[in-house]
Amino acid sequence: xxxxYYHEEKLSGQAFENNVTNxxxxxxxxxxxxxxxxxxxxxxxxxxxxxxxxxxEIFKTVLISRDGINYNTTEGNFYxxxxxxxxxxxxxxxxxxxxxxxxxxxxxxIRKCNGGKDIKWFQIPDLHKEIxxxxxxxxxxxxxxxxKRLVETTYxxxxxxxxxxxxxxxxxKVEENRPFLTEIQKNAYKELTEMCIGLNSxxxxxxxxxxxxxxxxxxxxxxxxxxxxxxxxxxxxxPFILRLDWKAxxxxxxxxxISSLKENFNLSIDLPSSVNYDKKASxxxxxxxxxxxxxxxxxxxxxxxIDTKSDxxxxxxxxxxxxxxxxxxxxxIGYEYFDR
Numbered sequence: 001x002x003x004x005y006y007h008e009e010k011l012s013g014q015a016f017e018n019n020v021t022n023x024x025x026x027x028x029x030x031x032x033x034x035x036x037x038x039x040x041x042x043x044x045x046x047x048x049x050x051x052x053x054x055x056x057e058i059f060k061t062v063l064i065s066r067d068g069i070n071y072n073t074t075e076g077n078f079y080x081x082x083x084x085x086x087x088x089x090x091x092x093x094x095x096x097x098x099x100x101x102x103x104x105x106x107x108x109x110i111r112k113c114n115g116g117k118d119i120k121w122f123q124i125p126d127l128h129k130e131i132x133x134x135x136x137x138x139x140x141x142x143x144x145x146x147x148k149r150l151v152e153t154t155y156x157x158x159x160x161x162x163x164x165x166x167x168x169x170x171x172x173k174v175e176e177n178r179p180f181l182t183e184i185q186k187n188a189y190k191e192l193t194e195m196c197i198g199l200n201s202x203x204x205x206x207x208x209x210x211x212x213x214x215x216x217x218x219x220x221x222x223x224x225x226x227x228x229x230x231x232x233x234x235x236x237x238x239p240f241i242l243r244l245d246w247k248a249x250x251x252x253x254x255x256x257x258i259s260s261l262k263e264n265f266n267l268s269i270d271l272p273s274s275v276n277y278d279k280k281a282s283x284x285x286x287x288x289x290x291x292x293x294x295x296x297x298x299x300x301x302x303x304x305x306i307d308t309k310s311d312x313x314x315x316x317x318x319x320x321x322x323x324x325x326x327x328x329x330x331x332x333i334g335y336e337y338f339d340r
Contacts, residue, residue: 188332
C-alpha cells in the first residue's frame with residue numbers, strides 16, 4: 001500500500017480547510033471506521049430541477065494510512081502522517097498519479113504526487129506538490145463525501161450491532177440472576193404435566209423444561225411464569241395449558257380440544273361442530289364451553305380454567321377424578337381454578 005512521507009512533521013504547503021474538506025471530517029473518518037481501503041463508484045447528481053442526473057467525478061480508490069509516526073533509516077529521517085490517499089489507476093506501488101490529504105499537527109493539507117515504476121519511497125517527500133487545479137480539488141471533495149457516506153453507513157450499522165449486543169448482554173445477565181421456581185411451584189407444574197399431558201410423546205421434554213424453569217413473574221417480556229410456560233408449549237406445539245382470546249372463534253376451541261384428546265389422552269370423542277354455531281359466535285358466546293364440556297364429562301374428562309384476571313381463557317383438560325389435585329396444583333402456581 002502506498003504511504004505518505006515527509007521529511008518532518010510540518011506542512012509542506014498551505015493548510016487547507018473549507019466546508020467539505022476539513023480537520024473535523026478527516027478525524028471523523030479515521031475515528032469511525034476500521035477499513036483501510038474503499039473502492040468507490042461514480043455518484044449521481046441531480047440538476048437544479050431534479051430532472052437530469054449526471055455522474056460526479058470521484059476517485060476509484062481511497063486508502064486510509066493510519067501512521068502518524070517518525071521513521072529513522074539509513075536514507076534519512078522521515079515523518080509518515082495520517083493520510084487519506086486518492087487515485088484511479090493502481091499501476092505501481094506509488095501510482096503514476098495520486099493525491100492525498102495529510103494531517104500535520106492540528107492542520108491538514110491536500111497534495112498531489114507522481115509516482116511510477118522507478119520511484120523509491122524515500123523520494124516521496126520531494127515529489128509531492130500543492131494542488132491548484134480546482135477540478136481535482138472538487139474531485140477530492142466528491143470522493144471524501146462518498147467515503148463519509150460509506151463510513152456513516154457502517155458506523156450506524158455498528159451502533160445497531162452494539163445496541164443489540166448490549167441488549168443481549170443485559171438479558172443474559174438478567175437471566176443469570178433470575179431466581180428458580182420454588183420447589184412447591186416446580187412440583188405443581190410437574191403435577192399438572194402428569195395429569196394433563198400424561199400420554200403425550202413430548203411429556204419428557206416438558207418435564208425437563210420445568211426442572212430448569214425459573215421465575216418470570218414481573219418479567220418485562222413475559223410478565224408471569226405461566227405466560228413463559230404457555231409460550232414454550234405453543235412454540236413446541238404441545239397442547240398443555242391452552243390459551244384462547246375471549247373473542248376467539250369456536251373452531252379454535254374445537255381444534256385445541258381435539259388435539260389435547262388425541263395427543264394427551266389417546267382419545268377421539270365426538271365434540272360439537274363449530275359449523276353448528278352462528279358465524280358471529282365466539283368462545284364467549286352463551287353455553288359454548290358447557291356444550292363442549294358435556295361429551296368430555298361422559299368420558300371421564302372435563303374442562304378446567306385457570307383464573308388469570310385477564311381477557312383470555314386459560315384452559316386445562318384433565319380427568320374428573322383428578323380435579324382435586326388439579327385445583328391444588330393451580331393454587332400452588334399462584335392462581336385460582338374454576339370450572340362450569
